[in-house]
Amino acid sequence: MDLPVMPPVKPMLAKVGTGIPPGQLYEPKWDGFRSVVFRDGDEVEIGSRNERPMTRYFPEVVEAVRANLPERCVVDGEIVLVDPERGALDFEALQLRLHPAASRVRLLAEQTPASFVVFDLLAEGDEDLTARPFAERRRRLEVALADATPPVHVTPMTEDEALAQRWFDELEGAGLDGLIAKSPDLTYQPDKRVMTKVKHVRTADCVVAGYRLHTTSRNAVGSLMLGVYGEDGSLASIGVIGAFPMARRRALLDELAPYVTTFDGHPWDWAAHEQYAEATPAQRRAWGSRWNAGKDLSFVPLRPELVVETKYDYLEGGRLRHTGQFVRWRPDRDPRSCTWDQFERPLTYDLAELLGPS
Known part of the structure; x- marks a missing residue:
């Protein structure tokens, strides 16, 4: 694997906010396994928030990355599992995916397949984008994944504070944690609490x-x-x-x-x-x-x-x-x-x- 941003990478983090900050870009806060995904052709690596490899546990996500992401890229996102009956996130079922037996991993991948929600683009081709402002990285992410199909999704984002408030009020019923607010000019800063998370308490x-x-x-x-x-x-x-x-x-x-x-x-x-x-x-x-x-x-x-x-x-x-x-x-x-x-x-x-x- 030869990428401008190489593993391991600690994800950028968020500090807790007491309300929705104005003048930001807002996304739902997903409740799953935070993952930085590296793709170089057929090579795919999934790193967790603690920099531990997650690749072996989610073979269906690996295949979805090969089918939907640019040939050479690094993205930040969340592996989630949606209960098809409730139409909501199921973190308990997601936890069960971390099984040591390869045969069990394959069975669970078929029975309870996970999805990958992408919310940042760290590198594309030979370009390291971490020093670029988030608004630019987001535009490039939308272009890069314009044709992506499930189970890969680009997270919704809005600059409308009223819509963000509605998401905060309504999306908890789907198992989401709250909101993430990012400054449009925010560079990608691994392991730094430079975003804001707003959660229900x-x-x-x-x-x-x-x-x-x-x-x-x-x-x-x-x-x-x-x-x-x-x-x-x-x-x-x-x-x-x-x-x-x-x-x-x-x-x-x-x-x-x-x-x-x-x-x-x-x-x-x-x-x-x-x-x-x-x-x-x-x-x-x-x-x-x-x-x-x-x-x-x-x-x-x-x-x-x-x-x-x-x-x-x-x-x-x-x-x-x-x-x-x-x-x-x-x-x-x-x-x-x-x-x-x-x-x-x-x-x-x-x-x-x-x-x-x-």
Whole structure:
């Protein structure tokens, strides 16, 4: 491979904004695997945000790149997976694509094919475009991919702030994260937070029913395990809070000690579910690990008496899409009042309206 921009390349990043900044170019914020793709003839490499090779996991994307991208180019984009029934992004199914067995990779590529949404052009032919303004790179990208067909898409973009606000309000129902705002004169700056991301932020009161110890210290809390009550009275596991300074993690161990209990009668006695490996995805979400059936599900059970206000951005499949953030303890709340009805459900939006049919 011989390109003017060679792998590995760390993608350009975004800082968090509190509102839609004026005078920018706006794109939907896709929720998938950020990928810088390099093509030199038949050679294709897909690099992740952490510069790890992703090529082997997405053979259908490799073929789509050969069929749709310029003969020699480097592009920045997102590998996403669309649930055809819901017309929305399915990040959980996308996570399952990272499988070590080549035979499984081929099967998943057929059963749950991914798409590639392109939003920047870093190089074309022998030209390094990273020092050019984004508005120019975008125009060249649109020309270069004018004839692209699914599963390759050019991300929609607008300079209309009102349309950007509508995207922000409506596209969450299709599983998108929010908006990305870029200055028209922005050069491509790898690993620098020079764009702006605007995301939905909400809070919910959750029951703390357990914790996991920190991976590097047995004297510190790693994460608080969150739950909410359903109409049937069961406590569903919805995610964790995991970001604390180390001093706070150690203090939490003492603060939670009076609530430590046994698994007898605990709502999350996952060890009792010997059929875990054969369980349905819905059962696994209720019992434990979201991503990996082989993950250690051990935790320290707590009496479900503590309530914490949790900041979150998106609820997907009955789980927090990202790790929650601690806001405050809520000693004034009855744990049984922490129910599903406090979660805002985004409006349904079919991605085919945004990208066209796949």
